[in-house]
Amino acid sequence: xxxxxxxxxxxRYGSVLAVNxxxxxLEQDIIHGLLGRNGAGKTTLMQLLTGQDFASSGSIxxxxxxxxxxxxxxxxxxxxxxxxxxPEDFRAKHVFTNAPLFFENWDSAFAEQLVAxxxxxxxxxxxxxxxGQLSSLGVIVGLASRAPLTFFDEPYLGLxxxxxxLFYDRLLEDFAEHPRTVILSTHLIDEVQNLLQHVxxxxxxxxxxxxxAEELRGSATTVAGTARAVDAFTLGRTVLSRQGxxxxxxxxxxxxxDEDRAAAAAAGLDITPVSLQQLVVSLSETAQxxxxxxxxxxxxxxxxxxxxxxK
Amino acid sequence: xxxxxxxxxVQIAEQxxxxxxxGSLPEEGQVPSTNEFAAFHRINPATAGRGVNVLVxxxxxxxxxxxxxxxxxxxxxxxxxxRRDMFEKQYLRPLIAEAAKLGITxxxxxKLLQKDEV
Numbered sequence: 040x041x042x043x044x045x046x047x048x049x050x051r052y053g054s055v056l057a058v059n060x061x062x063x064x065l066e067q068d069i070i071h072g073l074l075g076r077n078g079a080g081k082t083t084l085m086q087l088l089t090g091q092d093f094a095s096s097g098s099i100x101x102x103x104x105x106x107x108x109x110x111x112x113x114x115x116x117x118x119x120x121x122x123x124x125x126p127e128d129f130r131a132k133h134v135f136t137n138a139p140l141f142f143e144n145w146d147s148a149f150a151e152q153l154v155a156x157x158x159x160x161x162x163x164x165x166x167x168x169x170x171g172q173l174s175s176l177g178v179i180v181g182l183a184s185r186a187p188l189t190f191f192d193e194p195y196l197g198l199x200x201x202x203x204x205l206f207y208d209r210l211l212e213d214f215a216e217h218p219r220t221v222i223l224s225t226h227l228i229d230e231v232q233n234l235l236q237h238v239x240x241x242x243x244x245x246x247x248x249x250x251x252a253e254e255l256r257g258s259a260t261t262v263a264g265t266a267r268a269v270d271a272f273t274l275g276r277t278v279l280s281r282q283g284x285x286x287x288x289x290x291x292x293x294x295x296x297d298e299d300r301a302a303a304a305a306a307g308l309d310i311t312p313v314s315l316q317q318l319v320v321s322l323s324e325t326a327q328x329x330x331x332x333x334x335x336x337x338x339x340x341x342x343x344x345x346x347x348x349x350k
Numbered sequence: 351x352x353x354x355x356x357x358x359x360v361q362i363a364e365q366x367x368x369x370x371x372x373g374s375l376p377e378e379g380q381v382p383s384t385n386e387f388a389a390f391h392r393i394n395p396a397t398a399g400r401g402v403n404v405l406v407x408x409x410x411x412x413x414x415x416x417x418x419x420x421x422x423x424x425x426x427x428x429x430x431x432x433r434r435d436m437f438e439k440q441y442l443r444p445l446i447a448e449a450a451k452l453g454i455t456x457x458x459x460x461k462l463l464q465k466d467e468v
Contacts, residue, residue: 070394208389208392211388211392211394212389214394214395215385215388216385233352233391233392233397234392234393236396252397253357253397253400254357256354256356257355257357259355260355304444311355312353312354312356313355314355
């Protein structure tokens with residue numbers, strides 16, 4: 040069952056198309072990764088989904104209704120923003136006394152446990168918190184609110200490696216106990232890739248990838264060897280990216296069958312898997328090249344989407 | 351533990367199979383829960399569940415309602431047979447290809463194997 044349905048959604052800021060004709064649905068009780076470069080449109084998309092901004096055109100349905108000024112929809116949403124603003128003179132403890140008023144499923148005991156684990160100083164004024172502590176505060180609210188639809192927009196700016204690992208562990212544990220729909224927007228793809236069930240990659244306001252995470256894993260392979268062998272092997276296949284170094288080359292290709300792998304090995308090529316992060320980088324680069332080539336981003340969307348579907 | 355570039359559920363299923371083959375998960379023994387797998391490998395619980403389900407569907411594991419997953423009787427023998435069938439393709443072929451690349455003859459491979467048998 041889908042929690043979010045958007046169709047032909049566009050958001051225009053002056054001449055900039057922040058979200059460009061996006062059609063997408065988000066399934067219930069799944070952890071989604073929303074990935075893409077800076078300025079790709081991730082935050083705008085989340086603002087539209089949480090009713091914090093108006094669409095220029097297209098439709099949005101969240102829990103079956105448009106989210107803008109819709110209390111029934113919004114009370115089921117928690118949106119943890121990269122730069123959440125709090126009232127002047129608010130201390131962290133005030134956030135935790137107010138949160139239960141907004142979130143029906145708020146778990147105070149869980150929040151307390153997280154405050155201790157993240158070592159968040161409750162009595163300090165929020166404007167005196169470090170960047171990492173501010174991020175901890177957001178992460179704790181996002182987890183303890185247990186909202187049926189939770190957005191984390193780059194939740195861990197300034198968080199150290201230990202705190203990030205703590206966030207991933209608690210998210211997985213709590214998600215297992217209390218399944219809900221999570222949208223995690225991030226640049227740290229390597230770190231979160233194993234948490235995700237569904238991956239959405241956005242670039243220049245358009246959806247590049249909308250795929251099951253497991254299908255995406257293993258959907259690309261890098262072959263490396265002499266330039267001649269690489270080029271002979273890649274002839275007639277979809278090449279996502281290619282680098283050369285003198286007589287050597289490596290190319291990233293979409294999914295290879297067992298026979299393809301055997302053929303590549305027989306041709307003396309080294310075959311290595313491509314991580315989700317490398318794949319996203321390759322796809323974004325391919326999209327950029329295609330857009331520079333064709334001159335219109337409209338064609339780019341359809342061509343890359345069809346490449347995705349071929350696999 | 352979890353490698354890049356291959357579906358995680360496939361790797362989870364393989365690891366459970368390996369544990370059955372080496373005896374650390376005995377037949378009729380209980381398999382850790384999906385959530386335990388998820389927490390241990392730091393992966394999504396649904397993905398862990400998908401790996402376990404592959405083994406339930408092919409009869410390696412069976413479900414006891416309300417209790418959990420158990421290793422089916424005869425599972426180890428079946429897995430061993432399947433892995434032996436794969437041995438040539440997975441291990442021998444790449445070994446021969448690498449040896450050929452390095453100019454190692456089959457006789458030399460045979461000698462190396464005997465030397466290693468001590």
